Amino acid sequence: MFRKFDSEGFKELIPGIEIKVVGHGPHTLSALFKLEAGKTLPLHDHIYEQTGTLLEGTMRLTIGDEVYEVNKGDTWNVPPNIPHMAEVLTDCLVFEVFSPVREDYLKLAES
Numbered sequence: 001m002f003r004k005f006d007s008e009g010f011k012e013l014i015p016g017i018e019i020k021v022v023g024h025g026p027h028t029l030s031a032l033f034k035l036e037a038g039k040t041l042p043l044h045d046h047i048y049e050q051t052g053t054l055l056e057g058t059m060r061l062t063i064g065d066e067v068y069e070v071n072k073g074d075t076w077n078v079p080p081n082i083p084h085m086a087e088v089l090t091d092c093l094v095f096e097v098f099s100p101v102r103e104d105y106l107k108l109a110e111s
């Protein structure tokens with residue numbers, strides 16, 4: 001399956017953090033996230049493996065006990081059930097892939 005990129009269709013996940021599902025298959029879901037400077041994605045964990053790349057901006061990412069200052073082009077992997085959070089230092093654009101498919105994100109994309 002192929003999709004053309006467009007910058008429309010982002011949905012608010014929490015204030016200052018928006019998501020757009022850009023692709024999915026039977027085992028993975030990919031999404032773009034816009035994160036506003038000064039916002040925090042609170043500490044959380046989930047059953048999904050999560051792999052990301054920072055396309056624009058700078059953020060401080062905590063995965064388990066490790067803290068990273070992530071810059072454009074940097075990548076990360078969050079194993080399932082590991083607490084993680086992000087502090088957004090400048091406006092960011094993030095690409096992430098989740099496995100298995102996050103049904104909650106699919107439903108949000110369809111609403």
